[in-house]
Amino acid sequence: MSTDPYVPGIGTDAATIEHIVLDLDVRLAANRIAGTAVLHVRLTRQSRRVELDLHRLRVSSVAAVVDGRPLKASFSQPRRWPSRLVVDLGESRSEGTLVELTVSYAGTPVPRRSPWGTIGWEELTDGVLVAGQPHGASTWLPCVDSPVSRSTADITLTCDAGYLPVANGVGAPVRTRGSRVAWRWRLSQPVPAYLLTVQIGRYRLVDAAAPVAGVPPLRLIASPRTEQRARAALAPQPAMMAAFIDAYGPYPFEEYTAVVADEVLEIPLEAAGMSLFGTNHLDGSWESERLIAHEMAHQWFGNAVTLGRWADLWLHEGFACWSEWLWAEASGRSTISSMARRAWQRLADEPVGLVLTDPGAPEMFEDWVYKRGALTVEALRRLLGRDVFGSMLRAWVQENRFGTVDTPGLRAHVHAWAPRASVTPAQVDALFDAWTLRPELPPFPG
Numbered sequence: 001m002s003t004d005p006y007v008p009g010i011g012t013d014a015a016t017i018e019h020i021v022l023d024l025d026v027r028l029a030a031n032r033i034a035g036t037a038v039l040h041v042r043l044t045r046q047s048r049r050v051e052l053d054l055h056r057l058r059v060s061s062v063a064a065v066v067d068g069r070p071l072k073a074s075f076s077q078p079r080r081w082p083s084r085l086v087v088d089l090g091e092s093r094s095e096g097t098l099v100e101l102t103v104s105y106a107g108t109p110v111p112r113r114s115p116w117g118t119i120g121w122e123e124l125t126d127g128v129l130v131a132g133q134p135h136g137a138s139t140w141l142p143c144v145d146s147p148v149s150r151s152t153a154d155i156t157l158t159c160d161a162g163y164l165p166v167a168n169g170v171g172a173p174v175r176t177r178g179s180r181v182a183w184r185w186r187l188s189q190p191v192p193a194y195l196l197t198v199q200i201g202r203y204r205l206v207d208a209a210a211p212v213a214g215v216p217p218l219r220l221i222a223s224p225r226t227e228q229r230a231r232a233a234l235a236p237q238p239a240m241m242a243a244f245i246d247a248y249g250p251y252p253f254e255e256y257t258a259v260v261a262d263e264v265l266e267i268p269l270e271a272a273g274m275s276l277f278g279t280n281h282l283d284g285s286w287e288s289e290r291l292i293a294h295e296m297a298h299q300w301f302g303n304a305v306t307l308g309r310w311a312d313l314w315l316h317e318g319f320a321c322w323s324e325w326l327w328a329e330a331s332g333r334s335t336i337s338s339m340a341r342r343a344w345q346r347l348a349d350e351p352v353g354l355v356l357t358d359p360g361a362p363e364m365f366e367d368w369v370y371k372r373g374a375l376t377v378e379a380l381r382r383l384l385g386r387d388v389f390g391s392m393l394r395a396w397v398q399e400n401r402f403g404t405v406d407t408p409g410l411r412a413h414v415h416a417w418a419p420r421a422s423v424t425p426a427q428v429d430a431l432f433d434a435w436t437l438r439p440e441l442p443p444f445p446g
C-alpha cells in the first residue's frame, strides 16, 4: 500500500530497496528502452508479496533469490494498475529478509501525469531528460518510488555513439560495440529513487572553473552550442560550494555535475550529485544565479537529508531558498536580512489560507511554500542567533545524513540546541506553531 497521501498508489510500506544494479539499453530514435534491474529488496514487514512501481513498461521475467537460493516467484502487472509490478515470493517471508529480484523489462517510457505536470522520463528533440520528483523514477526503472526507500546504485547505460549520457555518481565509458557505447556510473551514497536520473544529449564534458581546495570535483556538461554561456553562467559554482560547505558541513556526494539541457526548461532540477538546467538559466541574471545556488543547496537539504512524506517539502525547499539568501550575502550582493525582508513583504501582500507542513498536494511546489519555508529558517536564525543557529544546522545535516526527517524532528532538534542560545522551550514552540502549523503569516521575525 502507498504510504503517502500526496502521491496515492505509489511506494510501499512493506519494503525498501538498498541497492540497484541497472543495465539499461536506450534506443533514442525509437524512444525505447530495455533493461535488467537487480534490486536488493529488504522486507520491512512480514510479507509474501513485493509491490514495486514501474510505469507502463512491460516486464518479461522476474527472478527472486533469498539467501543464495532461487525462489519460485511469480509476477503480475495488474491491468487496472498499470504502474505497479507485484512479485509473489511463493510464501510469506519475515521482516528483515533480503530478497534479490532480477527484473527484465522493456517498452516506450512515458512520463507520469500529475497535478504538477508530467514527471519522469521525457523525450527531448535530440535526447532524454529525467525529472524524477516526486514519483518519476518508475517511468524508467522498477523501484520503490518513495523517499523513505534509499538505494545506492550501479547504472550502466548503452546508447548511440555521439551522445553523452549522464547518470548519478562517478562514471566513465566502459565499452564500444559498433555504433553503441556503454557507460557505467557508481553512486555510493544511498538516495531515494526520485533522485536517480539519466540525461542524454549531444553533450560534452566542459571543464569547470579551476578547483578550489576542499571542494569536490565540479563537472559541467553542456552542448557545444551552449558551452561558452554555460561556463560563464556557472562560474560562481566553486565559490557557492565553498560557502555551503562552510555553512552546512562536508558536501555529501563524491562529485557535483551540472548538466545544461539543450532546451528551455521551466524549472531546474536536483538529482543525487547533479543538477539540471535549461538554456534559459544561462543569462547571468540574479534570477538564474539564485537557482544555481538553490539546486546546489539541495545536495544537503533534500538529497542527503530527506523528507519522509511530501507534505514536509518545506524541509527541502525552505532550506534551499534560504541558501539563495546565504549566497546573496556570501557573494556580496545583498544580506540575508534584506532578502528575507523582501520575501516577507511579498508574502504579506498575498492572502494565504494554508499551512506550511500540510499545504495539500496540488500546492506543494508553489512558491509560497518555498518562501515561507525560507522565512521559517530565517526566524530560527534570528531566534538562536547566528552562531548557535549555524552549529544547529550543521548538526542537523550531520545527524540526518542519508536519513529521513520530519518537522517534529526538526523542532526537537532545535529544542536541544536552544539552551545554548538562552532560548526557552516555549519560545521554540511558539516559533514552530506560528510558522509551520498556522496559516497566518507571522510578523517579520525580530
Ligand SMILES: [Zn+2]
Pocket (backbone or CB within 6 Å): 294, 298, 316, 317, 320
Ligand atoms: Zn528546490
